[in-house]
Amino acid sequence: MSDRKKFVVMYCAKCNFRLVRKNLYMQNGTVGPGNNKTETCPNGYVPLWPVSWEQEAREGYKLLDSCYQRLENIKQEKQSLAEMHDALIKEYSDLKTKKEDMKEIIETLKNADNESASSPYWLILDPKRNMRCNIHELAGQITGPFFCREDAEDFLERTRYNFSSRAKTYCLSGNYSKKYDNLCRELRK
Numbered sequence: 574m575s576d577r578k579k580f581v582v583m584y585c586a587k588c589n590f591r592l593v594r595k596n597l598y599m600q601n602g603t604v605g606p607g608n609n610k611t612e613t614c615p616n617g618y619v620p621l622w623p624v625s626w627e628q629e630a631r632e633g634y635k636l637l638d639s640c641y642q643r644l645e646n647i648k649q650e651k652q653s654l655a656e657m658h659d660a661l662i663k664e665y666s667d668l669k670t671k672k673e674d675m676k677e678i679i680e681t682l683k684n685a686d687n688e689s690a691s692s693p694y695w696l697i698l699d700p701k702r703n704m705r706c707n708i709h710e711l712a713g714q715i716t717g718p719f720f721c722r723e724d725a726e727d728f729l730e731r732t733r734y735n736f737s738s739r740a741k742t743y744c745l746s747g748n749y750s751k752k753y754d755n756l757c758r759e760l761r762k
């Protein structure tokens with residue numbers, strides 16, 4: 574016997590109240606359908622009617638439909654949560670990279686020989702012959718800043734082909750920049 578046949582469902586057309594009728598047969602312990610006689614709805618003076626197969630099928634489809642829609646919504650929510658998660662992970666790792674870069678600059682400055690400047694920075698200067706009074710040409714002869722002499726010289730060595738034989742690392746003072754000067758003083762305390 575299928576489960577469907579083990580009970581009768583009664584419903585109220587007014588308030589949608591449902592009553593499942595089952596009979597338990599004490600002699601053999603089996604369950605059988607209850608009767609489908611009408612009775613009054615506990616919520617009001619209207620009769621309960623047995624639910625027809627068609628009605629049950631229609632409601633079943635409706636329920637299936639709404640379950641499907643909910644599943645779709647959950648899938649979409651899951652997708653956008655996953656996207657949010659990925660974006661956060663990326664943002665975190667970007668921040669971590671920036672923080673590590675800043676830390677490296679600070680460590681470099683802290684440990685650099687300041688070469689008697691209170692707030693030093695280093696440039697590679699590459700004076701060219703026949704220099705005209707042109708700001709682009711001037712800028713083209715300056716590379717930096719670096720935060721210690723070793724970094725500048727490493728760079729010069731690695732990219733030697735970009736420079737003339739006259740290129741040289743030069744230490745300058747950044748004490749005209751109040752912020753930079755304060756940072757350097759703070760680091761050297």
Ligand SMILES: [Zn+2]
Binds near residue numbers: 585586614616619
């Ligand atoms: Zn009712």
